Amino acid sequence: MRALCVVGTGLIGGSLLRAARAAGRECWGVAASDGTASAARADGFDVNTDLDAALRRAAEADALVLVAVPLPAVEGVLKRVDAVAPTVRMTDAVSVKVAVADAVATFAPRARYVGGHPMAGTAESGWAAGDGELFRGAAWVVIADDGADLDVWKDVAELAWACGSRVVPAAADEHDLAVARISHLPHLLAAVLATVGAGEPDDDLALALSASSFADGTRVAGTRPELTLAMCEGNRPALLAAVDEALGRLGVMRGALASTGGLKATVESGYLARQRWASTREPLALEVSLDGPDALAELRELGRRGDVVGGWK
């Protein structure tokens, strides 16, 4: 089992260290502050604040480096990678993938990098909120763009399995568009629905009459605003495309409602889409071949079919 060096020990990095240790892996981490490092050491983890030393140790041990810092902090980490461990095996847990791939190409171009996105989280943050079970049952996207190092791809997939996740291969740009549609857009529509539903500050009639359709449709509007903003604003180009599609469909619906009064097209399309969603809840875990020249294209195709990787020949 490959050793793991986790850079960043917040909710995601801290949970990864716990999950990796529980799976029997050698692992160490780099915290942003002495306080966090002390808290992690008090919990028995090998964590300090010396990034260069942790990266050198990763290079010597041929370990996998996992970057689990917020997007704005990625550039600084990559510059240290290029300086002290330039060809290290590397992945990340940032929730957008094109921006990180671009940063790697610019600041750590020799790193053996394969992007990742374990799709799990809570409303909490920080080392203390970490949970070794956080990733169990979650989708863990492993980026399969052309040119990806298949050796490192396997490292990331094996780590995801060790954490109890499902391995979903995808292209970086397709990942960003997908999460815009199914994660970021829901947060924005929930915010707008909550605002429209609440109406004027001195009139609570509508809220008093609201039942489960409104409660469910606005649930994620209750997420702490800074978390929603960081997630959505970091995926701006893809999110803009998703918002434009939603606006276009709402505009067509508005026109139909105003002219003929008919909502059939909108409602039936939504119903069929929800049926399709239900049919994706039990993905097939398939064994793949990672040897041929089309291995990465086949991985991406598997992800588009809604299947997951169960192993390889």
Added chain:
Amino acid sequence: MRALCVVGTGLIGGSLLRAARAAGRECWGVAASDGTASAARADGFDVNTDLDAALRRAAEADALVLVAVPLPAVEGVLKRVDAVAPTVRMTDAVSVKVAVADAVATFAPRARYVGGHPMAGTAESGWAAGDGELFRGAAWVVIADDGADLDVWKDVAELAWACGSRVVPAAADEHDLAVARISHLPHLLAAVLATVGAGEPDDDLALALSASSFADGTRVAGTRPELTLAMCEGNRPALLAAVDEALGRLGVMRGALASTGGLKATVESGYLARQRWASTREPLALEVSLDGPDALAELRELGRRGDVVGGWK
């Protein structure tokens, strides 16, 4: 306890008969078909298909007539009311209130009508789906427009309490706008979100990556389309206003995302609105005075504050 004549024995009418009988009331019903009437009689209820006879009996007993038929069938019932029981006490359970009030003014102008909307339902329909507990804990809107007969208003409120509901007074037009915002708009946004999230038919990646934000935001898109259509299309003018407000807010958000990238205004507004929603979950039940000249205005004001009627002096 005032006797109850329920016209229409589908999910709502059938549940009302069960709840009224459980509360010890004399009650009888009118079914649209012999089959339904037989089924209701087999369950021990006094139900047949003779509308005129049921209405005459209501006039003789000074009973409350509750119209629980779909909106397109209301006109026909009102014409019979005007013909055989023109000044009867009357309410209804239709989910829009301005259209029914207009129909009453046209077709049964002498009826002592006070509109109502018990806000409960399931995905089922028909007599067999009825449930005497359907209305327990639900909001039951009782219309308090100027000119309403306060005697009948009390009849409707007492029936709502007998069924376990909360009594929420409102103006008919404010009711229609409120349900457009908190019930009909959520269904349309869920449909659009489901469609955008599902994307192209040959690409399930986004659906495969979806988690609770998408599942919750699209739940009501899984409602049977004919139910959603009947509900939304019946409230067209008010729904158009709610859709336009949502479109306006989404458009402003789209502009901010494209220019500065900032989503703070949208997300913080949604967060505050969801907090306001949470604060309305335990309404105050207040005792009101129904004697003064402003009694109806005060009832409407109570509903706007998010409170409910707990009794009267």
